[in-house]
Amino acid sequence: MAAADIGHPDIGDCVYQNMIRRYRVCLDSAERDASEIPKEEVADPMRPGYVKLGEGSYKIHSRGADWLTAKATCESEGAHLVVINSEEEAQLVVNLFSHHPSSNADYKNEIWVGVNDIEEEGKFVTVLGEDLSTTGYAIWVKGNPDDYSRHDPNGEDCVSLKKSRHFNDLHCKANLTIVCEAEDTQPTASSNIVTAASEEAESSEEGADPTHPGYMKLGEGSYKIHSRGADWLTAKATCESEGAHLVVINSEEEAQLVVNLFSHHPSSNADYKNEIWVGVNDIEEEGKFVTVLGEDLSTTGYAIWVKGNPDDYSRHDPNGEDCVSLKKSRHFNDLHCKANLTIVCEAGDTQPTASSSKPIII
Numbered sequence: 001m002a003a004a005d006i007g008h009p010d011i012g013d014c015v016y017q018n019m020i021r022r023y024r025v026c027l028d029s030a031e032r033d034a035s036e037i038p039k040e041e042v043a044d045p046m047r048p049g050y051v052k053l054g055e056g057s058y059k060i061h062s063r064g065a066d067w068l069t070a071k072a073t074c075e076s077e078g079a080h081l082v083v084i085n086s087e088e089e090a091q092l093v094v095n096l097f098s099h100h101p102s103s104n105a106d107y108k109n110e111i112w113v114g115v116n117d118i119e120e121e122g123k124f125v126t127v128l129g130e131d132l133s134t135t136g137y138a139i140w141v142k143g144n145p146d147d148y149s150r151h152d153p154n155g156e157d158c159v160s161l162k163k164s165r166h167f168n169d170l171h172c173k174a175n176l177t178i179v180c181e182a183e184d185t186q187p188t189a190s191s192n193i194v195t196a197a198s199e200e201a202e203s204s205e206e207g208a209d210p211t212h213p214g215y216m217k218l219g220e221g222s223y224k225i226h227s228r229g230a231d232w233l234t235a236k237a238t239c240e241s242e243g244a245h246l247v248v249i250n251s252e253e254e255a256q257l258v259v260n261l262f263s264h265h266p267s268s269n270a271d272y273k274n275e276i277w278v279g280v281n282d283i284e285e286e287g288k289f290v291t292v293l294g295e296d297l298s299t300t301g302y303a304i305w306v307k308g309n310p311d312d313y314s315r316h317d318p319n320g321e322d323c324v325s326l327k328k329s330r331h332f333n334d335l336h337c338k339a340n341l342t343i344v345c346e347a348g349d350t351q352p353t354a355s356s357s358k359p360i361i362i
Contacts, residue, residue: 053093106174140166209347229340230340244345276342
């Protein structure tokens, strides 16, 4: 059936017809359909940063990511990559991302959904472990899934949703907009945030940060602790997907505030409950520790190490220990980057304070 003859134009059909003018007409029509649907967006009081749409609760991230990072990002918030269960939900989600595309997305007209066939080619399952055929919605772009291997020799094992409300299989390394979906049966984003600092941080000025949904103002900074931990690279990507960064410590006072934060909310799956990832590593050059903001650690104002560290211990990883954690003792520890640790993200315009202080070995 021609694209113009169906109720919601299939952008894929337009591409297959290889007619630029026809494609533009279809794209315009799909975008117009989305814009005509009432947004009905209401902030979800139980999940900071999420909005209620229809019967669901969703969050769209300002920066896109590859599929695995997108999946980890949502799970770190106690949510999951969106799973579409009806045409109505597909339209609501399309309406959401049509108005809020990620700035770095490779393809602006589609988002990642929680569906893949990574484990077994052709067997598409959701991130919730369900077969796609049982979800109530499985409408594909014409000719898909096709497992096209131009961009990745492994083919196209991850699934996106286009503005036409059709699924498309895509190579998993593409950067697409992230839309997370929260369920009542899963941990809520609000459980990730400290509502009161301990008595050790009496001087902090607390409160929800209106400019960074889901973040809490503590002292001069704005922070968010995630309910599930991850390896260092995933933790870094998770924070960056929110327009933030892995926490960078600039003073002993900030170290104490952050310790107070994660002491009360350790991630359930953390390998080590007494430490969190910080935005410091020596991955590029052994012994040269730099922050995720590109600064040398010695210029940050805080570089207090556990006695005997950094030691680049290689028991857990032959590459040694190239990533850095903060312990409850407020000391840094070098650790293998594959460990799962609690994620604390830091947002805001304030940059690390310059300092000439040298790393201190205790």
